Amino acid sequence: MAEDFPVVSLDSDARQAVELLASKRLPGLIVTREDGSPYTVLPASQVVRFLVPSYVQDDPSLARVIDESFADRVADKLAGVTVRKLLPSEPAELPVVKHDDTVLEIAAIMARLRCPLVAVVRDQQIVGAISASRLLELAMAPH
Numbered sequence: 001m002a003e004d005f006p007v008v009s010l011d012s013d014a015r016q017a018v019e020l021l022a023s024k025r026l027p028g029l030i031v032t033r034e035d036g037s038p039y040t041v042l043p044a045s046q047v048v049r050f051l052v053p054s055y056v057q058d059d060p061s062l063a064r065v066i067d068e069s070f071a072d073r074v075a076d077k078l079a080g081v082t083v084r085k086l087l088p089s090e091p092a093e094l095p096v097v098k099h100d101d102t103v104l105e106i107a108a109i110m111a112r113l114r115c116p117l118v119a120v121v122r123d124q125q126i127v128g129a130i131s132a133s134r135l136l137e138l139a140m141a142p143h
Helices: 014-024 044-051 054-058 060-065 070-078 103-113 132-140
Strands: 007-009 028-032 038-043 096-098 117-122 125-131
Touching: 007 014, 014 028, 014 044, 014 070, 028 117, 028 125, 038 044, 038 117, 044 070, 054 060, 096 103, 103 117, 103 132, 125 132
Parallel strands: 007 028, 096 117
Antiparallel strands: 028 038, 117 125
């Protein structure tokens, strides 16, 4: 059920991580500690939150009056930043499942954590990931 999935470390370059998210149209990335163990999932929505100024998040009507050069400044905001900086200050519960968990067990974790991606581990090592779209594909397959 688990698929190969890109993994980045806490100290990976944020710009490269975001380019990976964008180019592969991923729902998020698995973030690891230095030892390769899973730390968290960085959802693409969290990256968007980092990139959009807080005053625009607080008042979305301001987005209409900001010029389109915002897209040009995205890369600038990521310059010299690590993946660690993109994460919320309080880490969320780690979205990890075991390699032999059932579809329902995985769905329950995704639903409870509202996470589009879970890391799959065996003996504390990442063996892949399952995205929400992959999970739905499996659930909808004829049995």
